[in-house]
Amino acid sequence: xxxxxxxxxxxxxxxxxxxxxHAQAKNLVTEQxxxxxxxxxxxPIDRDYSAKVVINLETREQVGSIADGVDYVFWSFGxxxxxxxxxxxxxxxxxxxxxxxxxxxxxxxxxxHAVTGPGGGAVSSFTxxxxxxxxxxxxxxxxxxxxxxxxxxxxxxxxxxMYGLILVEPEGGLPRVDREYYVVQGDxxxxxxxGEAGLQPFDMEKAIDEDADYVVFNGxxxxxxxxxxxxxxxxxxxxxxxxxxxxxxxxSFHVIGEIFDTVYVEGGSLKNHNVQTTLIxxxxxxxxxxxxxxxxxxxxxxxSIFRAFNKGALAMLNVQGPENQALYSGKQxxxxxxxEGSAIQTLDDDYIVATAKTKxxxxxxxxRVYEANCLACHQAKGEGIxxxxxxxxxxxxxxxxxxxxxxxxxxxxxxxxxxNGISHDGVMPAMRLSDHDIANVxxxxxxxxxxxxxxxFAAEVANRRH
Amino acid sequence: xxxxxxxxSLVVAMAQNMVxxxxxxxxxxxxxxxxxxxxxxxxxxxxxxVTNQQYLLFIxxxxxxxxxxxxQIFAEPQYLQHWGNKDKKSLPAKEQLNSPxxxxxxxxxxxxxxxxDKRLPSVAEWERVASASETHADGSQEKSYHQRILEWYGLPxxxxxxxxxxxxxxxxxVQDLHGLIWEWTEDFNSALxxxxxxxxxxxxxxxxxAAGAQGAADPSDYAAFMRFGFRSSLQAKFTLPxxxxxxxxxxxxxxxxx
Numbered sequence: 001x002x003x004x005x006x007x008x009x010x011x012x013x014x015x016x017x018x019x020x021x022h023a024q025a026k027n028l029v030t031e032q033x034x035x036x037x038x039x040x041x042x043x044p045i046d047r048d049y050s051a052k053v054v055i056n057l058e059t060r061e062q063v064g065s066i067a068d069g070v071d072y073v074f075w076s077f078g079x080x081x082x083x084x085x086x087x088x089x090x091x092x093x094x095x096x097x098x099x100x101x102x103x104x105x106x107x108x109x110x111x112x113h114a115v116t117g118p119g120g121g122a123v124s125s126f127t128x129x130x131x132x133x134x135x136x137x138x139x140x141x142x143x144x145x146x147x148x149x150x151x152x153x154x155x156x157x158x159x160x161x162m163y164g165l166i167l168v169e170p171e172g173g174l175p176r177v178d179r180e181y182y183v184v185q186g187d188x189x190x191x192x193x194x195g196e197a198g199l200q201p202f203d204m205e206k207a208i209d210e211d212a213d214y215v216v217f218n219g220x221x222x223x224x225x226x227x228x229x230x231x232x233x234x235x236x237x238x239x240x241x242x243x244x245x246x247x248x249x250x251x252s253f254h255v256i257g258e259i260f261d262t263v264y265v266e267g268g269s270l271k272n273h274n275v276q277t278t279l280i281x282x283x284x285x286x287x288x289x290x291x292x293x294x295x296x297x298x299x300x301x302x303x304s305i306f307r308a309f310n311k312g313a314l315a316m317l318n319v320q321g322p323e324n325q326a327l328y329s330g331k332q333x334x335x336x337x338x339x340e341g342s343a344i345q346t347l348d349d350d351y352i353v354a355t356a357k358t359k360x361x362x363x364x365x366x367x368r369v370y371e372a373n374c375l376a377c378h379q380a381k382g383e384g385i386x387x388x389x390x391x392x393x394x395x396x397x398x399x400x401x402x403x404x405x406x407x408x409x410x411x412x413x414x415x416x417x418x419x420n421g422i423s424h425d426g427v428m429p430a431m432r433l434s435d436h437d438i439a440n441v442x443x444x445x446x447x448x449x450x451x452x453x454x455x456x457f458a459a460e461v462a463n464r465r466h
Numbered sequence: 467x468x469x470x471x472x473x474x475s476l477v478v479a480m481a482q483n484m485v486x487x488x489x490x491x492x493x494x495x496x497x498x499x500x501x502x503x504x505x506x507x508x509x510x511x512x513x514x515x516v517t518n519q520q521y522l523l524f525i526x527x528x529x530x531x532x533x534x535x536x537x538q539i540f541a542e543p544q545y546l547q548h549w550g551n552k553d554k555k556s557l558p559a560k561e562q563l564n565s566p567x568x569x570x571x572x573x574x575x576x577x578x579x580x581x582x583d584k585r586l587p588s589v590a591e592w593e594r595v596a597s598a599s600e601t602h603a604d605g606s607q608e609k610s611y612h613q614r615i616l617e618w619y620g621l622p623x624x625x626x627x628x629x630x631x632x633x634x635x636x637x638x639x640v641q642d643l644h645g646l647i648w649e650w651t652e653d654f655n656s657a658l659x660x661x662x663x664x665x666x667x668x669x670x671x672x673x674x675x676a677a678g679a680q681g682a683a684d685p686s687d688y689a690a691f692m693r694f695g696f697r698s699s700l701q702a703k704f705t706l707p708x709x710x711x712x713x714x715x716x717x718x719x720x721x722x723x724x
């Protein structure tokens with residue numbers, strides 16, 4: 001679901017009783033909770049005493065976008081997925097009002113993992129459409145907690161987006177940082193496959209099989225990318241409140257190119273330092289903190305990596321500021337980050353391969369090989385990336401001797417080479433491709449992008465193997 | 467005036483078709499797989515939900531159930547609110563006439579049925595009829611059965627409900643049990659108060675988390691979970707935008723006329 005702007009601005013209502021606080025312990029100051037929509041977080045709590053905090057949260061069933069052109073009926077807390085971020089202080093007495101919008105088809109309730117009591121509030125907040133339930137609890141344990149709907153069938157309520165985070169700050173608060181953001185991962189199960197357009201209904205069978213079509217941050221593919229990226233400036237400290245609504249999958253939470261200086265493990269009081277990837281269970285959370293030292297786009301992923309590249313589990317943190325060459329030079333080694341393996345894995349030998357019979361076939365087949373194996377580095381039009389990955393378009397290096405290209409694929413190529421007058425110092429790993437695939441891809445390249453043409457045969461490739 | 471016009475022209479509509487359902491068995495969702503089935507004695511049930519038109523006729527004959535007259539303990543203020551309020555007279559719009567009546571309380575639904583020497587169906591009766599697909603008495607044998615029902619729950623509410631009769635008749639010839647509205651049942655909250663089927667679970671467990679699935683006859687029957695969950699959230703005076711009803715009767719039924 002696309003994120004709405006922060007709903008409701010800060011309105012602290014300090015009611016009477018403030019000045020007689022010392023007289024009666026029960027006479028707590030009452031204030032209205034500040035809630036925020038993802039990825040924003042309400043401001044830190046700066047009082048040093050417990051208060052009575054009133055929270056109003058609405059459940060709603062509404063159509064939203066889960067990916068470009070794909071709609072889904074989300075069930076939500078506070079009109080967003082994840083629901084509004086709740087921030088209270090340890091020792092606060094919370095008066096919770098849960099309203100179920102009249103247009104809802106389902107009754108809903110809320111189970112806050114921050115509640116000590118049966119059902120986490122679920123029984124007391126069970127609410128029919130068009131009604132409001134009220135219950136109270138005291139936040140005893142500091143930490144970051146998931147809340148979710150727990151009405152039967154609970155899996156479906158969660159799978160439709162009914163979860164969010166409640167932070168119970170310890171007395172004295174958390175250390176101050178420059179930026180705080182709110183990110184929750186969730187898995188979704190739709191009748192159509194990933195990306196299939198239109199209004200997609202929930203698929204119960206896939207949910208039971210834990211076969212997710214979408215694994216996303218903050219309710220939709222691209223919710224937190226490009227112009228919606230999180231932002232920070234070089235030198236700032238960033239704190240992410242990360243939750244995992246599930247319903248099924250465990251998150252291997254990772255920020256590409258950052259190391260978490262501090263992780264509040266599982267959202268509790270245990271602090272771990274210098275962490276690359278932290279595990280967040282379904283129905284769990286973690287607080288991660290890091291300082292951003294260099295500019296650029298930092299990709300936030302579930303490092304169960306196919307989820308990131310094929311199911312949407314990808315968000316971005318955009319850091320602006322001056323380069324720091326000593327910390328990060330900007331042109332070394334990023335070409336060998338290939339977590340999926342260096343090429344498409346080969347199957348058993350006894351399957352039938354369609355072989356190209358003509359040069360035109362070779363070009364056609366070769367294009368497929370190129371797109372699957374080469375395009376990520378050498379780019380869509382063979383333009384390469386300046387000084388890292390040499391261009392294949394109009395390439396003097398390749399045209400002079402196409403068999404050098406065959407060698408590069410067979411054996412890999414590292415160290416500086418000069419292409420079109422520019423020195424490239426990178427690493428290309430050897431590719432596990434068949435003789436036919438290599439012959440086809442080189443033939444494709446030779447006949448594309450202003451190269452001189454020509455043809456390479458599988459037998460020639462076989463000769464170069466030794 | 468409009469009222470009398472509609473009345474005279476629509477007396478026919480009052481005669482609601484019913485179908486007879488023979489003696490049979492039904493296993494409530496919350497029973498374990500080995501528990502004996504619940505016997506459901508023969509009864510008759512309306513083919514379609516009660517429409518706004520039929521309900522209008524009822525309150526014309528029984529003015530104490532008009533929105534202006536109904537006591538608060540029998541219905542919430544939203545009672546029949548979808549009819550709007552024209553000149554202090556609540557009337558359904560023309561395009562609503564054949565849509566199911568909603569925003570009615572259990573008391574009002576029961577009164578309507580009694581006015582026709584009928585009653586609301588019990589949960590067991592309703593579930594027995596509703597567990598049939600178009601071709602099987604036990605719809606769960608069809609692979610797509612649960613998914614199709616779930617799809618309705620996955621759609622947002624519509625301002626104007628479709629007319630009744632839009633869904634194909636099921637095995638028993640009954641329509642619109644799924645895909646149009648929720649329906650009141652006579653003992654809608656019995657899943658919470660009856661003791662005999664609890665086993666080792668207690669009253670709370672059906673309401674939250676996975677505890678409700680423990681000992682369920684078919685944990686994959688999400689649609690049934692939702693119905694039981696929905697019914698559990700109700701009180702008899704509630705009037706909800708997606709909740710209507712149909713009537714049932716049995717031969718030995720003795721109803722006090724209201």
